[in-house]
Amino acid sequence: MGLRTIDSHTEGEPTRLIVDGLPELPGSVHERLAALRDSFDGLRRTLCLEPRGSEIAIGAALFPPSQADCTGDLVFFNNSGYLGMCGHGTIGVVATLAWLGRIEPGVHRFNTVSGVVSTELLDSNRVRIENVPARRTARNVAVDIPAHGPITGDVAYGGNWFFLSSDHGQVIDQGNTRALLDFTSAVMDSLGSQGITGEDGAAIDHVELFGPPTREDADSKNFVLCPGKQFDRSPCGTGTSAKLACLYEDGRLAEGQTWRQESIIGSLFAGHIVVRDGILVPVIEGTAFVTAETTIIDDGLDPLRDGILL
Helix, strand or coil, X not given: CEEEEXXXXXXXXXXXXXXXXXXXXXXXXHHHHHHHHHHCHHHHHHHHCECCCCCCCEEEEEECCCCCCCCEEEEEECCCCEECCCHXXXXXXXXXXXHCCCCCCEEXXXXXXXXXXXXXXXXXXXEEEECCCEEEEEEEEEEEECCCEEEEEEEEECCCEEEEEEECCCCCCHHHHHHHXXXXXXXXXXXXXXXXXXXXXXXXXXXXXXXCXXXXXXXXXXXXXXXXXXXXXXXXXXXXXXXXXXXXHCCCCCCCCCEEEECCCCCEEEEXXXXXXXXXXXXXXXEEEEEEEEEEECCCCCCCCCXXXX
């Protein structure tokens, strides 16, 4: 069986969109996620694990819309499971659909597991997304990290659950990624063992560290640990959304004021907050480029057809 995909990168972070070969799954976006997870999880493993995929890639399945006002239903996944929302992935999907000639510049809405996201294709590569509402649920939370000691940070939601910290003692530099991976993995483990969660016991599955920017046009630089113990090469769309909510609630960012978030590799997202009836709506803008068109050969005789979990 052949599975056709288009690969892109958004500010350095890869997205792999299935454009042909996806099973027909009826129902809502949540029902489609459940069907993928329960009956077709081999697709995720094939696309996001070696030898056919990469553990750093985010996969995206685009279904026909279950809501009349949307272009489609989007389900995101990675090497370890399924995601509620993915900001860089949404930007990558929109740029890919433009490259395929399926959409024109303008507004396009997508239904995700976390809610409806409105996007605007500004040109062939530049995309603005109006994300699901963001919020902070806990401020200055102390977490004790073995062999390091306590750090503090905020718990916030931007489509996924984050622990965000500027009080960590780490050097946010591309040459320090190995140490940052080890440290943020220890933070993630400590959050779980110490019972620190999002609302209603939701697992915090992203850790985001902040430090001084390298670029003159940026406000800060981040390192983001994602589920599956991989780090985001982009500034992370949902993580930047969570950061915007924290900044706004601290009075450090006014409505409509631009925040420029630099990634660990030096790429950039620009974002701001819109307030609607007291709800914080983050708006993120970034650039994506198509990198490859691939047919994945799913040979039933291959013992590694479902990937290698390293």
